[in-house]
């Protein structure tokens with residue numbers, strides 16, 4: 001069964017953050033299986049310029065307006081009662097996500113999407129970025145990896161230099177750092193040094209944002 005991933009774009013603008021996240025998603029979801037809904041004409045024009053999104057379905061309609069059968073759609077929602085399991089891949093054809101930039105504390109805008117799907121599933125209680133949530137969903141339903149077996153990093157601190165760092169208030173997939181050596185923990189366990197999986201260009205964007213003057 002081919003699964004499709006729908007992002008309902010819910011931000012009023014197409015922030016650089018959204019562009020990096022959407023482009024990242026198209027590196028692990030085959031672009032024709034990625035549908036971004038509720039885009040303005042100017043946003044479609046902007047996204048069409050990106051080679052990374054070549055083949056992605058860019059739509060003006062909301063997910064409701066596409067006419068997709070709601071019983072085939074599963075909404076990924078942090079407040080859902082049931083956790084996503086590999087077996088859900090047999091029940092649903094479409095997995096729906098909010099194209100929402102994370103906020104701290106979470107404002108629960110995902111709930112606005114509840115009428116668009118009959119079923120909801122969670123990926124744990126911690127808020128993930130949209131690209132992380134889609135990557136995790138794909139691992140569970142397509143690779144049949146249970147949530148419990150996916151390595152995560154929660155609230156990573158991104159250090160720019162000795163004076164500047166930012167804590168990201170989200171859960172990310174953990175990947176091994178390729179340049180740093182292994183770490184020895186206090187109980188003598190050797191652990192591979194892990195870093196959060198971020199979209200290409202995100203570190204540079206975070207650094208740029210950190211250096212921008214506050215708009216008071």
Ligand SMILES: C[S@@+](CC[C@H](N)C(=O)[O-])C[C@H]1O[C@@H](n2cnc3c(N)ncnc32)[C@H](O)[C@@H]1O
Pocket residue numbers: 075076077078079096097098099100101102103105106107108109110111121122123124125126127128129130133
């Ligand atoms: C950054 S989150 C948005 C959370 C946000 N604070 C809100 O207003 O709902 C973007 C999307 O990723 C998905 N998501 C993130 N964390 C999740 C989790 N723990 N369980 C299920 N879905 C999650 C949801 O579809 C959500 O709309």
